[in-house]
Amino acid sequence: MIVVMEPRASEADIKKVIARIEELGLKAHPSRGTERTVIGVIGDERVIKREQLALLPHVENVIPILKPYRLASREFRPQDSIVDVEGVKVSGKEVVVMAGPCSVESEDQVMRVAEVVRAAGVRIMRGGAYKPRTSPYTFQGLGEDGLKLLAKAREKTGLRIVTEVMESADVDMVAEYADLIQIGARNMHNTKLLRSLAKVKKPVLLKRNFAATLNEFLMSAEYLLSGGNDQVILCERGIRTFVDYTRNTLDLNIVPAVKLLSHLPIIVDPSHGTGRHDLIIPMSRAAIAAGADGLLVEVHPNPAEAFSDGEQALTPDVFVQLMKELRPIASAVARVVV
């Protein structure tokens, strides 16, 4: 942490800051520059709060030096973490495509999609039983009945299941059905939910909130890691910007940035990320080329009649085309799509 003093700060002001730093158990290291004095704080700056120094007289700015996350950092763990979803390894050589409907709607729908995606090579099926919807007047998910349909599909097809949990009260129940538990973008900041999932013995898929910075995203992962769950997969799903031709702005830049700063796997959701079915294939190719460890894609047998988000779902035919186009891209970055 660096404390920058205002030019008009007196010697007494500087001494006050130094005294406060020492009182907090750290060491101060002042440099008197030509325009300003800056004071380095030596020791673990995470134990103090900015304002303990920022609000002292004639302090101009307090600049943190250390990253706020520890366990999620590549410094803490230099090698890539591989997350195991019932035998499917995320962050290894394989690019893992997870696919399925936005919402679980009926047994027939789930089974049809399960067959389609399995036939195309998919080993993890997505499907939502609890849906956070903008409008109270729209379908909110089948709840536990939906989870049962997903379990049935798993039994029949061998597919693993990834599904969202929305509240800590439901964590145990969802964990019974899911192989990978999703924290949705709207819940990335839900610290109660994060704490509950930290205690579960299942891997977690953590989606980036549409207004989250990289630091905030990794700090949510830090809740899971520091609470005892190190099976965490990150997922980029689009951010909110001024752009209006896509529903969100899929931010692929975060993929190589995460790879530099963290050991955690990261996958990409081009369905929510763009909100447009006609952009999903090119943006999926781009995600893999950027280094993503997998994809999360919406597939529906009849998108026009989907209970939710039909405009961003692929038909079975287009999904097969997607898988076909991903293979040479994966191979170009020395990976494989099963």
Next chain:
Amino acid sequence: MIVVMEPRASEADIKKVIARIEELGLKAHPSRGTERTVIGVIGDERVIKREQLALLPHVENVIPILKPYRLASREFRPQDSIVDVEGVKVSGKEVVVMAGPCSVESEDQVMRVAEVVRAAGVRIMRGGAYKPRTSPYTFQGLGEDGLKLLAKAREKTGLRIVTEVMESADVDMVAEYADLIQIGARNMHNTKLLRSLAKVKKPVLLKRNFAATLNEFLMSAEYLLSGGNDQVILCERGIRTFVDYTRNTLDLNIVPAVKLLSHLPIIVDPSHGTGRHDLIIPMSRAAIAAGADGLLVEVHPNPAEAFSDGEQALTPDVFVQLMKELRPIASAVARVVV
């Protein structure tokens, strides 16, 4: 809803859209333009989903005409709603200032702030017992013990209490202590929490998510209204933009926009909205001048030692100055600050 056909759409494509509209129980009204045919949908468009029409062949775009919210709209209720917080009326002639610490830290701290704000004319005290924090390594609130301290302050001072609830499981407990229950910005999209609060007989303070559009904000209010709770106060607290000299960008434009479109009261939180104590007085004046029904302001006896958000808290002295500066502004817009 308006369906815009592509220029290359054939007569058969147009007929297909019309047939689908009628199948959905609505009436179609085509206009054949020089470049495109557009088809008006007559009836309550809220019963259909965009994609039921958008994914038909050669449909270029589907444009909604009606606003997605009903009960929150001024069309539904032309006169202003007045929310009663144990006798304090929000949205009447009085500009209601709610003030207090970010977090409840100790009995001494709460009592000191309570005295300060009451003496300055405040009748509703804020204070957080459950804190959604970015870092798992920081103070997360005193929980129910904090609520008890707030209740004690109420008993002693007569101040009403506004405090945040973070999960539906805690709603009943928090409702026992609070006079006004806050839904934090991170939970504006938490539909389970919204549904729980819709059933409580207490007014709700709904904070805007930092990435929420006006429609989304009013749709969260719609969850409360349609679920049975019409005692809803909106609160603007800053949005996320590229701007870096404030922690968030306080968006005062939403104040008069809400007044045009909705009957609900709206207050402004300049503390979170700017994240800088030195901008709070001018932005509070601006909020009242823009038409806000009140403010939510952080006050701490010693901001440098606050357990959270000290950089945006006012000292007691500066808070007194704020109240003094608000009075002539309120009077300039024909309102009063008590």
Next chain:
Amino acid sequence: MIVVMEPRASEADIKKVIARIEELGLKAHPSRGTERTVIGVIGDERVIKREQLALLPHVENVIPILKPYRLASREFRPQDSIVDVEGVKVSGKEVVVMAGPCSVESEDQVMRVAEVVRAAGVRIMRGGAYKPRTSPYTFQGLGEDGLKLLAKAREKTGLRIVTEVMESADVDMVAEYADLIQIGARNMHNTKLLRSLAKVKKPVLLKRNFAATLNEFLMSAEYLLSGGNDQVILCERGIRTFVDYTRNTLDLNIVPAVKLLSHLPIIVDPSHGTGRHDLIIPMSRAAIAAGADGLLVEVHPNPAEAFSDGEQALTPDVFVQLMKELRPIASAVARVVV
């Protein structure tokens, strides 16, 4: 400037950075922390470029300490600068309202607006003769003929004229007609235009680009100041965000922020800032309450037939109402509207 070394940086890496700093004519001041070494750079950091240090081996980050602007800073000049527009003082006790049509369209239109705004107390009239339009198919301004009409209005009414120049080639010509020369938002980064205007003996109204940070805005002012023109008025006119109920997001937070960091006057354009005539009165009140030194407002005798931006123009009646509502607000912040 602070150079943060990676944890794995060796003693040799640190020495290399120190040597480079000294080679560049500055002094290095290393602090060896528990997790990282940081090296303070002593001297005027503005003479070196970040990358001269950032790209050395095992440098993690380079953090600037000094603000990039000098002449525009309040440190350089602690008291407010007052800009004189032919006798109208901007940044004094008076809140200066500049008003007029978006585009100059005809003699009749200019004269009618001139009468209206003068009668309401305005002393500076705005009017565009050169219009930067998004579409090549729309009205682009009358050019010099428009300037002549503005001059005629000045002669007849005594109003001063503010008008935009779009290219350095036109600066001398526009300077002949204008009392205050406007640099539009799209040209805030146009360094050639800034350099030309730095040499003109007329005050300049510099509008913030809709994607400019505060530093960038003040750096554009720095082009003018360092080039020899210290008669600069800043103007906030809305930034681009995800928000869709206003055309732009008027960012009033910049008003008190500029007052803290700079000595330059700042006014607010609520017409472009919101893009909606029905939000202009409340946001104008808010701007003055936030501390703005004036307003730039569009007025048109018949907005529905304006050649440009009619939806954000006020009718004469509404403009009179605006002026009426501003007076008590100005008075509440110890200022006056003439």
Next chain:
Amino acid sequence: MIVVMEPRASEADIKKVIARIEELGLKAHPSRGTERTVIGVIGDERVIKREQLALLPHVENVIPILKPYRLASREFRPQDSIVDVEGVKVSGKEVVVMAGPCSVESEDQVMRVAEVVRAAGVRIMRGGAYKPRTSPYTFQGLGEDGLKLLAKAREKTGLRIVTEVMESADVDMVAEYADLIQIGARNMHNTKLLRSLAKVKKPVLLKRNFAATLNEFLMSAEYLLSGGNDQVILCERGIRTFVDYTRNTLDLNIVPAVKLLSHLPIIVDPSHGTGRHDLIIPMSRAAIAAGADGLLVEVHPNPAEAFSDGEQALTPDVFVQLMKELRPIASAVARVVV
């Protein structure tokens, strides 16, 4: 264009709108819905301005149906436009990599980079002689001397030259030296410059402003096309968002979006788009995988000593690595990198 009436609009209000539409030479087609009447406007809506209808009494909204651009649209020209830069075809089978220094600094620097990039397969070299810089205290480019050095490099190596022009006064001069003339991001809205370049017989590289929507980007292209120059290459170079780990947010989504809506080629600048040399290789791979027709990449023999933007420049070695990694990606999307 669709005019949506307020629910309270009377029959007389509706008639007034219809009369106005007819007066403007178009036909009106009203649909009386259950909650609102909407009126379709039949004919070329581009001849009227929104506000001519929006400001009539009890009009709630006016919604455009047609896209604002014509010549840039794929409707106007269904097949891809191929732009010829002295024999190098952009938008054909070849992915065209343009590379070189941010600024031209010296003959030695230009010649060294020219050799490096040519050896790696590049056929168009970039280099800036006029630099729009945020700070007046930094290097602003060598001007015409820089152009001469670029011409010398062309002579010696056979490389084509792409370089920026900043003002219409310089267009003829820059056109003498350049094979492809760049309009920088800060000038995308500079209509005078666009009009000048429309008259030049050279292809233009139009960079997206960092706050431009897709419509605005294509409307700038429309200035060129409608003015007579149809040799236009678009270039995505990052947008401004709340994200802080990249200097800008490279928005690859625009690549497939442009391919759907327009016939113009589009390339990607990952150097400005990310601002970080360590993200350029993965984001370049992603750009090609998304369907981009080429790249614009900064290369410098010694980035730490570059006069501008050194942190985003590749060293010669890393550039060679980039080219190597692009080849299999290009091949995966059925294209080639020479």
